Amino acid sequence: MNGGGIVPVMSFALNIEHLNKSFGSHAAVKDLSLSVERGEIFGLLGPNGAGKSTTINMICGVSRIDSGTVSVFGHDSQKHCQHARRLTGVMHQEVVTDAFFTIDKALKMHPGFFGVKSDPDWRQLLIERLDLSEHLHKPMNYLSGGMKRRFMLAKALIHKPRLLILDEPTAGVDIELRHTIWSFIREINQHDTTILLTTHYLEEAEQMCRRIAIMNSGQLIALDTTQALLNHLDTRQITLILDQPLNTVPHWLSVRSATLSPDGRQITVALTADETVCAFLQQCHTHALPVLDLETTSPNLEEVFLHLTRGDNSGEVLS
Numbered sequence: 001m002n003g004g005g006i007v008p009v010m011s012f013a014l015n016i017e018h019l020n021k022s023f024g025s026h027a028a029v030k031d032l033s034l035s036v037e038r039g040e041i042f043g044l045l046g047p048n049g050a051g052k053s054t055t056i057n058m059i060c061g062v063s064r065i066d067s068g069t070v071s072v073f074g075h076d077s078q079k080h081c082q083h084a085r086r087l088t089g090v091m092h093q094e095v096v097t098d099a100f101f102t103i104d105k106a107l108k109m110h111p112g113f114f115g116v117k118s119d120p121d122w123r124q125l126l127i128e129r130l131d132l133s134e135h136l137h138k139p140m141n142y143l144s145g146g147m148k149r150r151f152m153l154a155k156a157l158i159h160k161p162r163l164l165i166l167d168e169p170t171a172g173v174d175i176e177l178r179h180t181i182w183s184f185i186r187e188i189n190q191h192d193t194t195i196l197l198t199t200h201y202l203e204e205a206e207q208m209c210r211r212i213a214i215m216n217s218g219q220l221i222a223l224d225t226t227q228a229l230l231n232h233l234d235t236r237q238i239t240l241i242l243d244q245p246l247n248t249v250p251h252w253l254s255v256r257s258a259t260l261s262p263d264g265r266q267i268t269v270a271l272t273a274d275e276t277v278c279a280f281l282q283q284c285h286t287h288a289l290p291v292l293d294l295e296t297t298s299p300n301l302e303e304v305f306l307h308l309t310r311g312d313n314s315g316e317v318l319s
């Protein structure tokens with residue numbers, strides 16, 4: 001279930017096979033398999049408690065793997081954990097640095113944890129691009145929520161990882177910082193850093209990610225290109241604005257469950273999977289419907305997500 005065609009294993013930035021994790025009797029991640037291609041921006045979505053953070057914690061070695069394998073650019077995270085860790089940068093949801101460290105000290109020390117030599121030019125670039133200069137000598141517990149997010153992103157990138165994992169990077173940040181974060185992440189991605197991200201902002205996932213995996217109750221329930229997921233819901237609708245009001249829906253449209261607005265000036269109907277707007281308008285012309293204008297609407301990722309993660313679709317698997 002890879003969505004987007006067969007890809008040689010060597011081009012995977014991340015390969016997860018049959019991953020499992022339980023806390024006591026609760027299975028948080030169940031037989032998860034997926035691959036992230038080199039250079040992708042890949043979204044891992046799911047409702048609260050779906051198992052996303054647990055998966056991320058296993059990828060980066062914070063949490064022990066019960067069974068299954070994770071490999072980062074071909075390095076098995078259990079057998080060659082140092083290689084895999086060095087290639088991976090993680091922006092966790094919470095600040096995981098000593099509260100008394102300053103930004104400056106943390107960014108200087110962090111590369112050493114991965115056996116990577118500190119690069120002052122790269123550190124300076126991150127400080128400037130993430131607007132950290134004024135706050136360099138403040139300890140962590142003096143930083144605002146937004147400043148902590150900026151620092152967490154700089155810390156995730158300071159050892160120049162080739163796989164960057166972002167666990168809800170924009171949770172609770174203002175619109176300006178959100179733009180800063182996403183535009184910087186796009187830039188980083190263009191310089192050959194693969195991105196795996198989780199977010200509850202589905203509009204952001206729709207805009208950022210080439211492919212998306214959706215988890216629910218620890219299991220993978222969908223994995224495909226963003227566009228294919230959007231195409232999954234056949235809910236394109238067309239609304240006709242009429243030149244003259246109607247009292248009732250014409251028969252040829254009522255059999256398609258079209259609805260008429262109270263003022264009789266708008267008719268809304270769902271288009272079928274391969275029906276074009278042009279073909280539909282030809283039918284309107286044939287039936288002498290006085291069409292003045294029209295609007296079309298397509299499903300967004302939020303509708304697809306809700307459709308897939310609601311209880312009544314829990315058995316559905318998309319690939």
Ligand SMILES: Nc1ncnc2c1ncn2[C@@H]1O[C@H](COP(=O)(O)OP(=O)(O)OP(=O)(O)O)[C@@H](O)[C@H]1O
Binds near residue numbers: 028048049051052
């Ligand atoms: N250390 C832990 N001990 C016990 N249960 C845990 C632990 N960590 C996670 N869980 C449980 O595992 C399940 C998956 O949690 P996880 O944090 O991975 O979900 P998530 O998809 O990241 O959710 P969110 O979107 O809310 O961050 C949840 O039921 C959670 O309560």
